Amino acid sequence: MTRRNDPTxxxxxxxxGNYEIPLTALKDGxxxxxxxxxxxxxxxxxxxxxxxxxxxxTPGTRIIVVKAAPFHGPIEVLVRxxxxxxxxxxxxxxxxxxxxxxxxx
Amino acid sequence: MRKRVTIAxxxxxxxxxxxxxNYLTGLHQHIGNWPGKTxxxxxxxxxxxxxxxDIIDLPGIYSFSTYSLEETIARRYIVTEKPxxxxxxxxxxxxxxxxxxxxxxxxxxxxMVIALNQMDMAKKKGIEIDVKRLEDxxxxxxxxxxxxxxxxIFQLLEKAIEVIxxxxxxxPSEIRxxxxxxxxxxxxxxxxxxxxxxxxxxxxxxxxLEGDEEIEKEISRENPKVVALARRLARxxxxxxxxxxxxxxxxxxxxxxxxIANDVQKITTPMKPSMGELLHSITTHRILGYPIMIFSLFxxxxxxxxxxxxxxxxxxxxxxxxxxxxISLLGKGIIERLIWxxxxxxxxxxxxxxxxxxxxxxxxxxxxxxxxxxxxxxxxMDNIMHKMGLHGKAFIPLMxxxxxxxxxxxxxxxxxxxxxxxxxxxxxxxxxxxxxxVIIFGLVGRFLGIEWALSLxxxxxxxxxxxxxxxxxxxxxxxxxxxxxxxxxxxxxxKTVLKQTWFRLLEFIKIAFPLIIAGSFMIKxxxxxxxxxxxxxxLSPVTTLWLGLPAISGIMLIFGVLRKxxxxxxxxxxxxxxxxxxxxxxxxxxxxxxxxxxxxxCIATIAALVKELGWKGALIIxxxxxxxxxxxxGVTQRILxxxxxxxx
Numbered sequence: 001m002t003r004r005n006d007p008t009x010x011x012x013x014x015x016x017g018n019y020e021i022p023l024t025a026l027k028d029g030x031x032x033x034x035x036x037x038x039x040x041x042x043x044x045x046x047x048x049x050x051x052x053x054x055x056x057x058t059p060g061t062r063i064i065v066v067k068a069a070p071f072h073g074p075i076e077v078l079v080r081x082x083x084x085x086x087x088x089x090x091x092x093x094x095x096x097x098x099x100x101x102x103x104x105x
Numbered sequence: 106m107r108k109r110v111t112i113a114x115x116x117x118x119x120x121x122x123x124x125x126x127n128y129l130t131g132l133h134q135h136i137g138n139w140p141g142k143t144x145x146x147x148x149x150x151x152x153x154x155x156x157x158x159d160i161i162d163l164p165g166i167y168s169f170s171t172y173s174l175e176e177t178i179a180r181r182y183i184v185t186e187k188p189x190x191x192x193x194x195x196x197x198x199x200x201x202x203x204x205x206x207x208x209x210x211x212x213x214x215x216x217m218v219i220a221l222n223q224m225d226m227a228k229k230k231g232i233e234i235d236v237k238r239l240e241d242x243x244x245x246x247x248x249x250x251x252x253x254x255x256x257x258i259f260q261l262l263e264k265a266i267e268v269i270x271x272x273x274x275x276x277p278s279e280i281r282x283x284x285x286x287x288x289x290x291x292x293x294x295x296x297x298x299x300x301x302x303x304x305x306x307x308x309x310x311x312x313x314l315e316g317d318e319e320i321e322k323e324i325s326r327e328n329p330k331v332v333a334l335a336r337r338l339a340r341x342x343x344x345x346x347x348x349x350x351x352x353x354x355x356x357x358x359x360x361x362x363x364x365i366a367n368d369v370q371k372i373t374t375p376m377k378p379s380m381g382e383l384l385h386s387i388t389t390h391r392i393l394g395y396p397i398m399i400f401s402l403f404x405x406x407x408x409x410x411x412x413x414x415x416x417x418x419x420x421x422x423x424x425x426x427x428x429x430x431x432i433s434l435l436g437k438g439i440i441e442r443l444i445w446x447x448x449x450x451x452x453x454x455x456x457x458x459x460x461x462x463x464x465x466x467x468x469x470x471x472x473x474x475x476x477x478x479x480x481x482x483x484x485x486m487d488n489i490m491h492k493m494g495l496h497g498k499a500f501i502p503l504m505x506x507x508x509x510x511x512x513x514x515x516x517x518x519x520x521x522x523x524x525x526x527x528x529x530x531x532x533x534x535x536x537x538x539x540x541x542x543v544i545i546f547g548l549v550g551r552f553l554g555i556e557w558a559l560s561l562x563x564x565x566x567x568x569x570x571x572x573x574x575x576x577x578x579x580x581x582x583x584x585x586x587x588x589x590x591x592x593x594x595x596x597x598x599x600k601t602v603l604k605q606t607w608f609r610l611l612e613f614i615k616i617a618f619p620l621i622i623a624g625s626f627m628i629k630x631x632x633x634x635x636x637x638x639x640x641x642x643x644l645s646p647v648t649t650l651w652l653g654l655p656a657i658s659g660i661m662l663i664f665g666v667l668r669k670x671x672x673x674x675x676x677x678x679x680x681x682x683x684x685x686x687x688x689x690x691x692x693x694x695x696x697x698x699x700x701x702x703x704x705x706x707c708i709a710t711i712a713a714l715v716k717e718l719g720w721k722g723a724l725i726i727x728x729x730x731x732x733x734x735x736x737x738x739g740v741t742q743r744i745l746x747x748x749x750x751x752x753x
Contacts, residue, residue: 036348047172050351051588054168056202058356059348070391073488074497074587080363081199083385083593085484087496087586 023075023086023094026065032096034061039093048090056080063096107157110269111186115179115210116194117203118165119477119592121222123147124252125194126162127601129262136608139178143518143526143717153262156269161188167202168355169209171319173521183215184303189269191217192261197227197234197249198593201359201366207243208358211277214305218265219247220257226593229381231373239369244278253598282357285345289314289338296331300324314339315354381594388481389591398482402504405473409465409508410539416461424453443629451625454668455618458509462539463613466508467606475597480589487587493570494577495520496587499529506536510706511617512609513538514713524582530717531726532573534706537565540669541702547673549698552686557695565702572733616716617709624667624708637663651739652696653746655689665701666708672701692745696738704734 020035034057037049056079057063066076066083074085086094116122126134130149139146147162163182164175171177183191193210195203210217221236240247246264250257281287293310302309302323312320313335325332339350346353378386388397428445435441473479479501487497502516510533517529537545550558577584631637641648641659648659657679665672680688689697705727706714714723 037352047170048586048588049349050170050172050355053352053355054170054205055588055590056205056359058352058359060356061359067389067391069389069484069487071488074484076389076484076591080201080359082202083591085480085487085497085587085589085591087487087491087588090586090588 019097020095021098023063023065023077023091023096024068024088026096026098028065028067031062031064031099033099034059034063035095035097037094052086052090052094055084056082057094062099063094107152107155109157109159110190111159111161111188112265113161113163113183113186113188113191114194115163115183115191115206116165116220117167117196117199117206119590120165120194120196120203121252122162122165122194123605124598124601125192125220125222125250125258125261126160127604128252128255128258129158129160132604134604134608136612142174142178144174144178145518154266156266166206168206169213171317177319180213183210183213187215189216190265191215192220192265193217194220194222194252197221197224198230198232200227200232200234200370201362204362204365205359208280208362211243211245211280212305212308212311214277214308216268217245217277218261218268219243219245220252220261221247221249222252224249224257225251225254226595229375229379231375233371233373235369235371239365242278242365242368244276253595280358280361282354282361285342286314286353286357289342293331293335293338296334297324300327300331302327310335311354314342314350316350384594385481385591388478389484394481394485398485401473401478402482405469406507409462409469412465413462413539417457420457420461421453424456439633443626443633446632447626447629448622450629451622451667452618454625454671455614455621458540458668459610459614459617463509463512464606464610466505467512467609468602470505470512471602471605471609472597475595475602477592477594480591483587483589484591493532493573494584495525495529495532495573496585498587498589499525499532502529502533503536506533506538507542508539510534510536510538510710511613511713514710514717515612517717521585522582524580525585527718527722528573528576528580530714530722531576531729532569534710534714534726534730535565535569535572535703537562537702538669538707540707543670544673544698544701548676548685548689548694552694553691561695561698561702564699568703568737613709616712620708620712621667628663628667631663647735651735651742652700653742654693654697654700658697661697662700662704666705669701669707692742692749695745696742699741700734700738702734703730703737705731 021032023032026032036059037052037057039049061079064078066078068075068088069085072088074087075091077084077086114122114126126147126149129151131151133151134147134149136145136147138144144164149160149162151158151160161182163179166173166176166179169176169180182188191210193207195207207219219239221234221239224234227234234249236247236249246268248257248261248264250261252258282290290307290310293313294306297306297309297313300306300309304312304320309320309324313324313332316339321332321335342353343350348356387393427449431445431449432441435444470479482504483497483500485497486500490497490499490503498519499517501519502513505516506513513533513536514530517526517533520526520529545558545561549561628637631640637660640663641656644659644662645656648654648662649656652658658676660679661672661675664675676685677683682688685694705711711723711727714726718726
């Protein structure tokens with residue numbers, strides 16, 4: 001599901017030089033540091049950025065991808081000691097810097 | 106005289122708040138809604154050390170923003186109703202995330218006590234917490250508890266009373282943010298000093314910097330200059346930090362939470378994953394997860410239905426056995442028939458649904474929920490639910506719908522926005538409930554074969570998807586997506602589950618019974634006055650000409666509003682036989698069943714719709730379904746006649 005005109009995707013490719021990738025690009029078990037969350041126009045009304053931030057997904061936070069549900073389903077992540085399920089569309093909008101050393105903790 | 110005080114319970118979802126609430130209040134509780142809202146309000150009372158204590162269980166929330174109804178309600182309650190003390194229940198195994206809310210409660214400057222709950226879970230995860238140190242850092246009494254075992258509850262209550270009795274002794278520490286943010290908070294708080302507001306100035310300052318719409322509105326009424334100042338200061342911060350204002354404040358607050366958490370807890374990762382961890386991996390496994398889910402759900406329905414059928418039969422036998430008694434009292438006459446058929450049969454109808462089916466259904470559901478499994482199901486089903494414009498959480502009410510639409514409609518409250526609630530509720534009423542399944546299997550399944558019954562289910566699912574998708578496109582607003590916590594698995598707390606079941610059952614009775622009884626009464630009256638035939642004749646252009654059904658089926662459609670399975674019983678009474686094959690042809694059976702499946706939510710469901718969406722919403726959904734069912738029935742009749750005609 002590539003959306004070429006999607007501003008997030010575009011920004012993503014622009015930033016690839018800085019190693020900022022969407023959360024969905026992390027493999028199972030990989031960890032990253034959240035750089036930014038931006039919906040563009042998406043999610044303004046129900047405030048998804050605020051919701052994520054309230055759950056502890058703020059810039060600089062370490063996030064571990066545990067696994068993705070099949071059929072393009074949500075992603076299971078660990079953040080600040082809690083286990084969350086995030087829809088795929090949301091995960092696409094969370095930009096992270098991949099942590100090189102793998103491992104949990 | 107006893108002194109009356111109020112204690113509010115506040116905390117994240119899934120921290121054991123309701124377990125503590127149930128421990129404290131026992132059966133002295135009342136579950137209703139917050140005035141004018143569809144958010145549940147649980148209250149209870151308790152007597153302790155000469156006090157009469159009112160306990161309010163605030164909705165489970167993660168923060169005090171104004172994006173969700175729950176958060177607004179909780180915040181407003183604390184500042185305007187000013188409970189004597191707030192017990193902040195926090196999950197010791199997810200300390201950092203929980204402290205985020207604690208910090209906000211402290212900023213509201215409400216007297217509080219912390220229940221550091223689920224100490225056992227924390228221990229299992231290798232987390233050790235220095236309670237004394239936490240108490241010192243926060244300046245608030247902290248009581249470690251294991252609510253499901255009742256450990257620490259007494260001490261918690263004692264501590265709460267202590268706080269109430271000598272209010273000043275508690276000195277919450279001031280939470281300090283990073284230098285740039287802190288400077289601006291102080292400056293803004295200074296400017297807010299003389300503002301009339303139930304909120305403390307520092308809290309207002311933080312919220313204004315954050316851009317909280319509600320607070321902004323409130324303050325700009327009194328002093329628009331301060332709001333402008335806050336905007337300017339926030340812009341400065343945005344330039345420094347490179348994030349938007351709300352993110353900056355949230356990050357800063359999390360930084361404080363994280364600092365405290367790291368200071369007081371020691372984590373040693375356990376050598377091997379716990380049982381719960383293992384169970385989680387299996388039940389959310391990309392392949393194994395689905396068969397496990399199907400098996401669990403199937404067992405759940407199978408169990409409720411076998412149990413329900415048995416109980417229902419026994420109950421009916423007893424209750425219907427009461428008729429001779431009434432006859433002996435009133436004699437056999439029109440009054441007896443009206444009272445029996447109109448009122449008592451209505452009550453019996455309610456009782457034989459509520460006790461045998463709804464009660465076990467709720468029980469199993471709450472067992473699944475309390476254990477944490479429901480959120481795993483939502484995780485697995487998210488993608489499929491997206492196809493009809495909803496997300497994973499909506500699968501739960503949808504699934505409930507197969508049992509009974511009433512709890513399913515009430516269950517749609519878990520959806521975040523009004524739009525999603527409407528959408529989920531609409532889709533839910535299309536799901537064939539147990540009563541409709543009786544028709545599907547009793548008519549089509551029995552006389553045309555099981556494969557026809559199953560294809561009706563498939564047709565139903567297809568239509569749910571199509572109509573759901575359509576409603577999704579029509580309804581204005583933005584779709585939300587799944588953001589859901591998956592709490593660690595734990596053994597459900599039976600007492601809490603039983604109480605939840607009990608109070609839900611009461612809620613069901615309150616909603617459904619009056620309408621079922623009123624409805625039966627009206628129909629019985631119509632029958633005794635000979636109006637049914639008139640109505641059936643009036644409907645006959647639709648029933649006979651358009652749907653190709655016997656004229657008498659109009660009466661069935663009327664009765665079906667009360668209880669869908671009555672349609673089949675009425676059919677048998679009307680034709681004087683249960684061998685429906687002799688009176689209906691296959692096309693008629695299918696059309697009859699399809700119409701029955703969709704044509705109107707039953708009267709109890711309509712009541713639930715009114716409760717959840719208001720009269721307008723209920724009316725729209727009902728009308729849409731009536732029109733849709735009749736259209737679909739007519740079209741199917743024509744197609745099937747053609748197909749059957751060709752194959753004959």
